[in-house]
Amino acid sequence: MPLSHRRTLTQYLIEERRRFPAASGELNALILDVSLACKAIARSVAFGALGSAQDSAQDSAAQPLDELSHEIFVRTTEWSGNLAGMASEALDQPSQIPAPYTRGKYLLVFDPLDGGGSIDVNVSVGSIFSILRLPPEADGQERELGRDVAEADFLQPGAQQVAAGYALYGPTTMLILSVGNGVVGFTLDPNLGEFKLTHPDIQVPADTQEFAINSSHARFWEPPVKRYVDECLAGKTGPRAKDFNMRWIASMVAEAHRILMRGGVFMSPRDTRDPNQTGRQRLLFEANPVGFLIEQAGGRASTGRQPLLKVKPSALHQRIGLVFGSRHEVERIERYHADTAGRDAANPLFTERSLFRN
Numbered sequence: 001m002p003l004s005h006r007r008t009l010t011q012y013l014i015e016e017r018r019r020f021p022a023a024s025g026e027l028n029a030l031i032l033d034v035s036l037a038c039k040a041i042a043r044s045v046a047f048g049a050l051g052s053a054q055d056s057a058q059d060s061a062a063q064p065l066d067e068l069s070h071e072i073f074v075r076t077t078e079w080s081g082n083l084a085g086m087a088s089e090a091l092d093q094p095s096q097i098p099a100p101y102t103r104g105k106y107l108l109v110f111d112p113l114d115g116g117g118s119i120d121v122n123v124s125v126g127s128i129f130s131i132l133r134l135p136p137e138a139d140g141q142e143r144e145l146g147r148d149v150a151e152a153d154f155l156q157p158g159a160q161q162v163a164a165g166y167a168l169y170g171p172t173t174m175l176i177l178s179v180g181n182g183v184v185g186f187t188l189d190p191n192l193g194e195f196k197l198t199h200p201d202i203q204v205p206a207d208t209q210e211f212a213i214n215s216s217h218a219r220f221w222e223p224p225v226k227r228y229v230d231e232c233l234a235g236k237t238g239p240r241a242k243d244f245n246m247r248w249i250a251s252m253v254a255e256a257h258r259i260l261m262r263g264g265v266f267m268s269p270r271d272t273r274d275p276n277q278t279g280r281q282r283l284l285f286e287a288n289p290v291g292f293l294i295e296q297a298g299g300r301a302s303t304g305r306q307p308l309l310k311v312k313p314s315a316l317h318q319r320i321g322l323v324f325g326s327r328h329e330v331e332r333i334e335r336y337h338a339d340t341a342g343r344d345a346a347n348p349l350f351t352e353r354s355l356f357r358n
Contacts, residue, residue, distance in 0.1 A: 019181070026106065033077045045169040078098060082106055113127060114252050114286065126169055158292055165177035166256065173187070178297075210265070211329070221272075222271060224304065225269045259294070259299070265323065270321030280319055281319060283320045
């Protein structure tokens, strides 16, 4: 049926805007532009190795999907006058809004095709995005619109995000979104080409019996992570007195979606592989938007050592350790880090034993 009781994304955004009578509507318009980009990428992903319908008709080589996804994001959002600039996981530096277009007050940060390395085996992939306000001048004065953006404009803690979300390109295409008032999920209706509200109030359960981590890196884990994983693997006979299931998809969008739907904890912790890196996940392009969603849904996001959304970024492509999911489990991992920090690491009497031997 063309009409149903389910609200569309447009209707949802209009209702949210009514909470702020002075709102200009620019944020709504930007989110709708992003949703349009996600629809276009979903269609390209669905064709897979076949390429797009146009490519097939021209019998030409298809543009790599990650490059195409980036281009779709840029072309769909740059024209409307809502953006001051954007930053893509695919580019080393921020992207300026072309001169013919009006420049607005928002910044868009996005990973156009997260998990693209697994697309050849048909694993669910997605697009992650984050929206920030253009920061004021250094003296606190309102920023003059129209100037070129700089990397420093994007280096804002995750708590300052105005909105964040992701699109999941799986058996169905879904858009998960937060505008700072909880988390909602929309499913793309292929008949109407509209995102319909199907998950109105997503909540991450505080407790769980699932965890996700790449155990092939166990020899590089720090003691708090080894301790936590060992306790989970010990099952009912161990200190946790319950069995855990381990999951690992290697697609941030798919991992976050599973946890938002049914709980769990995801760990991509800092390890000892590279002493110059504090983690593997990109803070601005992956960790912050996912962390914002998780916390808006009642979960917790952390580096293991501090709340994720309080971290002040130091570089556009900064990487960081990331732990998120069911609140009680993340808090436990934070306690284990705090316990280890208070010990003398050089004293072998206080080292953690692990089932994964170095």
